[in-house]
Amino acid sequence: MAKPRQLITLLYFLIAFVMHCHSSQERKVHVVYMGEKPTGDNVMEPTPYYMQCLERVLGSTEAAKESLIYSYGRSFNGFAAKLSDQEVARFSGMEGVVSVLPNTMFQLHTTRSWDFLGFTDHQSHHVGDSKGGDVIIGIIDTGIWPESASFNDEGFGPPPAKWNGTCQTNNNFTCNNKIIGARYYNGQKAYFEDDIESPRDSLGHGSHTASIAGGREVEGASYYGLAKGVARGGAPDARIAVYKVCWSIGCYAADVLAAFDDAIADGVDIISISIGQSFVVHYWEDPAAIGSFHAMKRGIFTSASAGNFGPDRAAVQNYAPWLLTVGASTIDRKFVSYLVLGNGQIFTGYSINSFEHKGTLFPLIWGGDAANYSANFIPQTSSYCYPGTLDSYKVMGKIVLCEDPSDGYGVIMGNGVGIIMPSQPKDNIAAPFSLPTTLISREDISRVMEYIRSSKYPEATILVSEAVKDDSAPYAASFSSRGPSPIAPDILKPDLTAPGVNILAAWSPTAPASVYRDDTRSTEYYVNSGTSMSCPHASGAAAYVKATHPTWSPAAIKSAIMTTAYVIDPNKYENEREFAYGSGLLNPAKAVDPGLVFNASAWDYMDFLCKQGYNTTTLRLISGDRSACRRTKPGRGWDLNYPSFSLPIEDGNKINGIFRRTVTNVGSPNSTYYATVDVPESLNVTVKPSVLPFSAVGEKKRFVVEVSGAEVSQVPIISGSITWNDGVHAVRTPLVVYTVLPSAFNFSSPTTKSAATAASVHPKNGIFWGY
Numbered sequence: 149m150a151k152p153r154q155l156i157t158l159l160y161f162l163i164a165f166v167m168h169c170h171s172s173q174e175r176k177v178h179v180v181y182m183g184e185k186p187t188g189d190n191v192m193e194p195t196p197y198y199m200q201c202l203e204r205v206l207g208s209t210e211a212a213k214e215s216l217i218y219s220y221g222r223s224f225n226g227f228a229a230k231l232s233d234q235e236v237a238r239f240s241g242m243e244g245v246v247s248v249l250p251n252t253m254f255q256l257h258t259t260r261s262w263d264f265l266g267f268t269d270h271q272s273h274h275v276g277d278s279k280g281g282d283v284i285i286g287i288i289d290t291g292i293w294p295e296s297a298s299f300n301d302e303g304f305g306p307p308p309a310k311w312n313g314t315c316q317t318n319n320n321f322t323c324n325n326k327i328i329g330a331r332y333y334n335g336q337k338a339y340f341e342d343d344i345e346s347p348r349d350s351l352g353h354g355s356h357t358a359s360i361a362g363g364r365e366v367e368g369a370s371y372y373g374l375a376k377g378v379a380r381g382g383a384p385d386a387r388i389a390v391y392k393v394c395w396s397i398g399c400y401a402a403d404v405l406a407a408f409d410d411a412i413a414d415g416v417d418i419i420s421i422s423i424g425q426s427f428v429v430h431y432w433e434d435p436a437a438i439g440s441f442h443a444m445k446r447g448i449f450t451s452a453s454a455g456n457f458g459p460d461r462a463a464v465q466n467y468a469p470w471l472l473t474v475g476a477s478t479i480d481r482k483f484v485s486y487l488v489l490g491n492g493q494i495f496t497g498y499s500i501n502s503f504e505h506k507g508t509l510f511p512l513i514w515g516g517d518a519a520n521y522s523a524n525f526i527p528q529t530s531s532y533c534y535p536g537t538l539d540s541y542k543v544m545g546k547i548v549l550c551e552d553p554s555d556g557y558g559v560i561m562g563n564g565v566g567i568i569m570p571s572q573p574k575d576n577i578a579a580p581f582s583l584p585t586t587l588i589s590r591e592d593i594s595r596v597m598e599y600i601r602s603s604k605y606p607e608a609t610i611l612v613s614e615a616v617k618d619d620s621a622p623y624a625a626s627f628s629s630r631g632p633s634p635i636a637p638d639i640l641k642p643d644l645t646a647p648g649v650n651i652l653a654a655w656s657p658t659a660p661a662s663v664y665r666d667d668t669r670s671t672e673y674y675v676n677s678g679t680s681m682s683c684p685h686a687s688g689a690a691a692y693v694k695a696t697h698p699t700w701s702p703a704a705i706k707s708a709i710m711t712t713a714y715v716i717d718p719n720k721y722e723n724e725r726e727f728a729y730g731s732g733l734l735n736p737a738k739a740v741d742p743g744l745v746f747n748a749s750a751w752d753y754m755d756f757l758c759k760q761g762y763n764t765t766t767l768r769l770i771s772g773d774r775s776a777c778r779r780t781k782p783g784r785g786w787d788l789n790y791p792s793f794s795l796p797i798e799d800g801n802k803i804n805g806i807f808r809r810t811v812t813n814v815g816s817p818n819s820t821y822y823a824t825v826d827v828p829e830s831l832n833v834t835v836k837p838s839v840l841p842f843s844a845v846g847e848k849k850r851f852v853v854e855v856s857g858a859e860v861s862q863v864p865i866i867s868g869s870i871t872w873n874d875g876v877h878a879v880r881t882p883l884v885v886y887t888v889l890p891s892a893f894n895f896s897s898p899t900t901k902s903a904a905t906a907a908s909v910h911p912k913n914g915i916f917w918g919y
């Protein structure tokens with residue numbers, strides 16, 4: 149296989165996902181997921197058991213041996229193996245098999261951000277008896293650069309006693325008392341030139357996310373002098389365990405599941421996963437949902453990125469109710485790079501430009517005026533400046549105006565000295581390029597065009613970027629995937645938003661120092677944007693909560709993080725509001741003292757699954773115990789004890805919904821909470837009772853929320869909130885009402901069909917092109 153040239157956009161890799169729907173004799177990697185580990189005395193060891201299953205289907209021990217890629221079995225039941233379509237069909241019908249998944253590809257989706265969140269360095273250190281040092285954050289990503297100053301272990305003692313992991317030290321990789329474990333997974337043996345066969349991160353992404361969640365303070369960190377200051381993670385004292393599943397080609401499902409299987413058994417407390425699949429699947433076809441379900445059962449909290457497919461509706465990824473889904477928003481720092489024209493006009497653009505044009509004016513040309521006619525390109529196409537479309541004689545030594553954003557490769561090929569590109573409205577995303585670049589609005593692109601057309605010798609210069617205050621923050625980034633949940637409209641997703649725009653954090657010195665992948669410069673800190681960056685902010689905050697309250701369940705931690713979030717003004721948004729930011733902006737300092745929590749056990753999530761159409765047979769496969777689905781009317785998930793309220797209404801129907809919730813007191817023993825409802829006039833909302841007196845910590849109280857209103861149709865979102873207040877704590881939960889098609893309630897039970905079949909009939913499958 150040739151090395152696929154990664155088309156790096158401003159934000160992340162675009163990887164085409166090819167569906168294989170045709171029948172094939174060729175054996176391809178699949179995951180055979182078999183639910184919870186069986187318990188009891190007569191249970192076989194996992195590997196011999198899987199071999200036995202494989203032998204039965206494949207016909208020989210030899211074939212079974214050759215086919216098996218992974219035995220999971222440390223934390224849940226299942227294996228990965230090479231199977232033909234017929235073999236997949238046989239496994240799909242087999243007793244005990246929950247689902248058979250193709251080995252689909254996942255995509256990878258400072259540090260001013262913590263200060264912006266009001267979370268001081270001092271606060272981040274003073275938590276719990278162990279000062280945070282007992283909390284282990286598992287990072288499922290591209291690996292880590294262990295020599296980075298962000299992961300220095302000076303002052304750290306040996307790993308906590310509960311640690312049961314390992315460090316794979318191939319090719320010169322080392323762990324320390326900060327990075328206490330590291331593993332890598334590449335079941336397909338798909339290594340390409342940039343890949344290092346060890347947990348070492350050659351791409352930069354995993355080092356970036358790990359340092360956001362748990363990096364220690366590093367003074368004087370900057371990207372070529374820009375954004376200079378202290379780089380730090382949310383939980384600087386936490387330990388880091390690394391699970392490398394992403395390579396230059398992407399991240400495979402079988403590897404992601406293997407990482408969860410190990411992370412759970414190794415003893416991590418928090419799992420941070422900044423990757424996702426770009427098509428809609430049910431929970432048991434989604435490795436991140438399966439893995440985080442088993443993690444939740446063992447008290448491990450998972451935080452996942454919402455995806456970079458916004459601002460499309462229902463584009464949110466990682467939407468299982470037992471994990472925290474994190475969207476991305478801006479911080480109060482933006483990077484501007486001014487464009488100065490020969491006539492003195494100045495335009496404000498966005499980009500991380502560390503290059504000094506030193507005020508020198510360079511000739512300015514429109515890409516369309518440099519069409520490479522010999523290669524049969526015309527001005528209209530060359531105006532986008534795609535690689536190979538420009539005439540290098542005309543571009544050499546010039547600043548080029550391009551009509552489409554790119555990594556700049558087309559202009560670099562033609563030896564241009566600068567690029568002007570159009571920006572996305574509202575985002576202020578600034579990406580680093582390998583030559584002076586600025587992104588200006590489409591309107592300003594037209595103004596610069598006018599200047600080019602009206603001057604004999606158009607000239608321009610691009611100034612070094614400056615960090616300036618952004619008063620519009622926090623604003624949900626347009627790339628951040630929006631809700632509602634594509635498969636469970638009763639659960640509001642994403643859960644909240646966290647900083648994910650222009651975040652400075654650790655980088656691999658061997659990774660490209662800009663969005664241009666052949667950039668040969670080296671940097672130890674890098675400015676990056678995406679929900680990949682917002683997710684580890686929530687993971688860091690969760691580690692802080694866990695260090696303070698080691699016995700809290702994943703649902704309690706999640707509730708604490710959501711109900712204490714900074715309120716975002718919905719009036720800044722038109723049709724998306726909570727579907728862009730969920731409960732609001734992460735507020736780590738408040739999350740340790742939420743007052744009340746909406747707790748939930750594994751049983752509660754299984755009850756939710758019953759209401760989504762699972763029956764006792766299918767449920768037991770997943771739970772591995774004697775749990776049963778009571779005979780409830782299938783279809784609604786309103787009563788899952790979730791810290792938000794989502795009410796989907798079929799077009800033309802009256803608004804009508806009842807939610808039952810239970811809150812647990814984790815604040816002062818004696819306290820009385822009063823409910824406040826904040827909703828627009830189109831809704832009638834009552835909370836019964838509206839006063840909840842508590843006399844002990846751990847005491848539980850129930851309440852019921854009734855929502856009603858007139859007939860509605862085509863309502864994108866009505867947003868409000870319910871807040872419980874005791875004078876000290878404000879426990880805020882968003883409430884949204886929106887209209888859906890009747891088909892939104894056609895829930896599906898776990899399918900024993902392969903996900904490729906399931907996905908191919910789903911409207912949201914296929915290739916997504918993000919920004």
Ligand SMILES: *[C@@H]1O[C@H](CO)[C@@H](O)[C@H](O)[C@H]1NC(C)=O
Pocket residue numbers: 222312413
């Ligand atoms: C540690 O991992 C090993 C290997 O998977 C397992 O056998 C053992 O039970 C684990 N120990 C603990 C305490 O979880």
Ligand SMILES: *[C@@H]1O[C@H](CO)[C@@H](O)[C@H](O)[C@H]1NC(C)=O
Pocket residue numbers: 295319320
């Ligand atoms: C091991 O890693 C260190 C630090 O990156 C490097 O200096 C050294 O050359 C490496 N050695 C080998 C054999 O790769």
Ligand SMILES: *[C@@H]1O[C@H](CO)[C@@H](O)[C@H](O)[C@H]1NC(C)=O
Pocket residue numbers: 520522523535536537538539540541562
């Ligand atoms: C025109 O395009 C071809 C193919 O991309 C390229 O090889 C050639 O160098 C280009 N010509 C100039 C003058 O840039």
Ligand SMILES: *[C@@H]1O[C@H](CO)[C@@H](O)[C@H](O)[C@H]1NC(C)=O
Pocket residue numbers: 699700701704745747748749750812814
């Ligand atoms: C939440 O429920 C779990 C059991 O599911 C329990 O262990 C925990 O103590 C409860 N409370 C909190 C605050 O986590």
Ligand SMILES: *[C@@H]1O[C@H](CO)[C@@H](O)[C@H](O)[C@H]1NC(C)=O
Pocket residue numbers: 763764765766897898
């Ligand atoms: C449970 O659901 C599965 C999958 O939808 C179905 O095949 C099975 O017949 C159901 N079992 C019962 C007892 O309804």
Ligand SMILES: *[C@@H]1O[C@H](CO)[C@@H](O)[C@H](O)[C@H]1NC(C)=O
Pocket residue numbers: 817818843
């Ligand atoms: C809480 O109130 C009860 C009765 O009002 C009282 O007996 C108890 O001492 C109080 N507890 C605390 C910790 O204040």
Ligand SMILES: *[C@@H]1O[C@H](CO)[C@@H](O)[C@H](O)[C@H]1NC(C)=O
Pocket residue numbers: 829830831832856857858
């Ligand atoms: C809310 O309830 C009141 C009293 O029952 C009723 O008069 C009013 O029309 C209701 N408003 C809506 C929007 O349904």
